Amino acid sequence: MADETETVALSVPQDITAEQAVLGSILLSTDPQDLIADLMTILEPSDFYRTAHRLIYAAILKLDESQRAIDILTIVDELNKDNQVENVGGMAYLAELASTVPVAGNALYYARIVREKSIRRNMIDTLQSSLTQTYEGADSVDDAVAELSTKLDMINGGEKSADFKNIADVVEKSFEQIEQNSRTTETVTGLASGYPALDNLTTGFHGGEMIIVAARPAVGKTAFVLNIAQKVAVADPDLPVVVFSLEMPDTSLVNRMLAAEGNINSQHMRTGQLDSEEWNALAVAMGSLANTKIYIDDTAGIKVTEIRSKLRRLYKREGKLGLVIIDYLQLIEGTGSEGRQQEVSAISRAIKMMAMEMDVPIIALSQLSRSVEQRQDKRPMLSDIRESGSIEQDADIVAFLYREDYYEKVNDDSDNPNDPRDEEQQDVGEIEVILEKNRSGARGTARLLFVKSYNKFSNIEFHAEEPGGFG
Template identity: 40%
Template sequence: MDAPLRSMPHSIEAEQSVIGSMIVDKTSIAEAMEVLKTEDFYKDSHKAIFNAILDLYQKDIAVDIITLTEHLKSTDKLEAAGGITYISELSGSVISTANVQSYIKIVSDKSILRKLIRASTKIIEESYNNQDDVLRTMDLAEKEIFNLSNGKSTSDFEPMSVVLERGFLEIERLFNNKGETTGVPSGFRDLDMKTSGFQKGDMVLIAARPSMGKTTFALNLAEHAALRAGKSVAIFSLEMSKEQLAYKLLCSQAHVDMLKLRTGNLDDKDWENIAKASGPLASAKIFIDDTAGMSVMEMRSKCRRLKIEQGIDLVLIDYLQLMSGSKGGSESRQQEVSEISRSIKALAKEMQCPVIALSQLSRAPEQRTDHRPMLSDLRESGSIEQDADLVMFLYRDEYYDKETEDKNIGECIIAKQRNGPTGTVKLAWLGQFSKFGNLDVIHQE
């Protein structure tokens, strides 16, 4: 005999108590809005009523039986909501709103259980149907549970009115805070003026030939984000060890010559500077992983765990070409790099933070009279150029021309910016301290 079908977890009584409390008490509306979404209700009529209450509340219209039923009539949803009699019963059944928080929690918990069941079903189906790619199945399982633990479900269609309403609120906030850096600040004034910081969900590419200071520049960004802006930064170093990065950060923060640090040839002033710098660095939310040859799936898994435990505001990858793809059977390295690039962009969207990936350029700039990198130098690197929201090249003329007038000057060339201008920002190069610094000169391309 077949086992009876079980209904999904729900509590009609708790849903009725929440809706009833929202009708009779404005405070309950605010409390419910903070926790619940429309899809958290099991019964369709409750979804319709909840939506109508939110509409009235957001338009600053008092919520009662009359305004609610009239609003549902005007949107042709009164019947779907159960009719006037049912709405009256909901409000009339509420003796006190004192326990509304408990009812909200019950509704939320039941909703999470339903989502967990759906996610588990999806994982089971994937496990049966995709037995040749265990890593992919594990990644899917982890992503489903991660999204649930972060209170986030898969994105779905939204009407333009809802998207625009959210957009206008953000535009209004920016208008009231003119000049504010909206993303994670770089610490370089002229660069932030062009980019307004590194934005959530963006893939940022920093590319250069060897010895231009890519790692130094990236660590300067991490240092400023963590120490000055209080951000949580994850660094994946596939080339240098954790200790090497720590030394570079220490030299930058303490203004101590890297050679003196490596040889132990430090004077009393150096020790004093190191002591002052080590405290803030030790307490900074900078997390370093130096696993060699890491795959994108491994990186995503580690980011998910770190986000739950510490939060993540910025991810740095040094560098992209040292990563391995999730599929061992790529026809070419170019295809593998393209897959890695697309996965990094997906990581930025999933973590809802900027991901900065460093990239080594080919010898193409060496063949030109002007050795400054160009976007065309990325063409051999798969789809990196297309996937990146912001592409920056680092260049130091002094590396090629010892007699140049631009001694100790680096250029950060913004070659592509999806939502902003391109151009070149000049920076001071303080190589002995593993550091770039601000300059007041901007050369517009």
Template identity: 35%
Template sequence: MNAFPQTQPLANVVQGIAPPHSVEAEQSVLGAVLLSDKPMYQYVVADNLRPEDFYLERHQHVFGAMLDLYRESEPIDVLTVTEHLRARGLLEAAGGQSEIDGLAASVPAVGNLRRYGQIVKEMSLLRRVLTATYEIQASVHNHDALPKEIVERAERTMLEVAHDDSTKDFRDVGAVLEAEIDVWQTLSTEGVQLTGTASGFNDLDEITGGFQPGNLVIVAARPSMGKSALVTNVAENVSLHPDRPRPVALFSLEMSESELAQRFIASNAGIKGDDLRKGRLRDERKWKRVLEAASRYSAAPLFIDDSSDISILEIRAKARRLHQQMLAEYGGLGLIIVDYLQLMRPDGRTDSRVEQVGQMSRGLKILARELEVPVIALSQLSRGVESRTDKRPLLSDLRESGQIEQDADLVVFIYRDEYYYPETTDKPGEAELIISKHRNGSLGDVPLVFQGEFPRFRGMSREQA
């Protein structure tokens, strides 16, 4: 067993005042386990106590020994803990035999044992806040990063403390598989087809199983092909789902919130976008449809940020805050959309556009993993598509960075034949979603109907028409 990090130097951080801790609560927890190993399950599994949660180093060693014995299904008492520490040369660091004996004699009322474990955890949390505060303060004084980077780092650190997940470590593959098998069994028994956030397009969801938590989805196409229309439709379908609406965060770097509002109402009400923009709503039936659509959206968990000059650090910070706000009612965000990738402002000092775009792409992937929420990012394609006879996009057409392809879990291209051949196409109003990369699934094409006057996409099946 390795020695655990010493926490006591923090005692001298603020004019000799010791950081938050409770020696009595720590002694009570350890003493209770020495007398009966039954509380160990509570402390390890429910309270998630770790050796580093104890303030005194000797208590860290004692609880570490208990944890080793617990994992090995060995009995935990004064004798076994003492011998375990002695065998690893840690008995003296743990205070010696007299310390172990003293812990067993210092147990208060048994009915309060759960509370003592909670106190130890709470004091540990406060010390981590204190440590994070001084690390942030040091960064500010040392000017070791850009101001916005320091702010983003501070926010991330505090969220890690709040979630208590910054010490995430290796997991045994057996434990991972055990949890996954339970999920698979539930899906099989209940006949569940979707494991992620449904796009609202049945044929697409059939291939993807929905947009998966932690995945980065790239939707790419040439300008005016319908990228923004597609993701606004997805945002509409997710946030207005009749049975289970999920919160959507939409970062629109290209369109204003007013333009987006027009698109949402036009699509949902079936009113031509041009009629909305020009106020051609004298028809009472049209006006009624507009008001009904507006009423539906007023209750939808759909949130728009139309900052046109925003960096990946700012997007991550804003998404984290909104995710926190949505936890109580919805369990967090259901989807994050960025429209679009190449318009984001670079954070770093690099002059290479390829490196800048790669940094943004990687940042969005990290955000998806961090919040366990699917992130859809729109991307432009290079002009190389135009020079080919077959205009259907390829992965090599992703503009400015191979890093986009590498980071993406799912790459979806939009192709419309009438975009290139408006006079001669035999597929007017038809569109294809081309799934060219799917890290954990199959590839394929999804036919859709494009209604440019709204603009919106619809599925080919009757229930989506």
């Protein structure tokens, strides 16, 4: 048996011949611009192992970007600007590249070999770095695993972008979708929220959509999205529903769901003082929710990269995701290298990209700024979203929750679920769900009843105002 300290010398993954073949194919191509357009979806300069090849490919990309001719002379001219000609072996080496191509028409095949070797090198670097960090033990195990998973996912991103889609193919796909929708009288073509008043406006939540639900603290936004989560999950127990709770522990979250599912007074649940009827209702509610695929993550200060990593792992395990809820967006931790508004904008964009990547609707909660309370009409507007940046641009739907009785009380800036203001407000009241933006449907207001003691929303009526359209 080999000694534990014994190491085996391994060569760095690389294929110099394939790198030479890629560059030589460009030099021999009768239409280098067309070839480069294809190569750019596969390779970056950093994918080349030999430094000279990185410099040559970077020079070729600069020539292509400025729409200049691409040949040995122009490449030499471009390299001369940074005094790099001798570092790549001079004109003689460029001529050699053009003469050593096995088959110029196989350029993309050679490029994929180069890319594969690059991925392997990046994997080695990432794993070695992770190994060092693991020995040092500076990060928690969960953080280290999440960071490693995210880095490996980024490395194995495949080709840089998807190719064009011919409109004929897209038209056919659209027709099939329309035809499928025509076979039913249902107006909800996406994921039903469980509230017809809301679904009449949205036609349901669709994969790839980012939905913002915003309100001032203690209005009921967490209860609202939890109601949606449990309605979706109970309606289809095989559909994975994910809740990221950045402010509330998992037990508090589940207690709210149980209260709503069983019509149980949440105060009684907090104190444990339930009567016999409530105990029976609790048992039924527990059985109903336990039969679902609701996944909860209550990591405080979670980063958007960790959210992406966890969702990707769950997506791979389940094969699909039904709905994702993030409570709430402004609590997601940034990098600290930018201003907070820029960080929140980057987080917002990342959430939208996750929704599209995993074809799942993501509902992200957001706070509203105090400015809404300075106006006579305190119904929120898009500009009231706190640290908004690009949130309203990224979102497909922006829904505001508005309660008239809320603004009769003293303002407070806490999202504490035990906000004393709640005790002063009527237990059953009307709440407006105002769709201020709806990219693919109608703007309007769905009016619901909110029973605070049960943390439960129910329907009243639906009132449409105007179509949404682009935006």
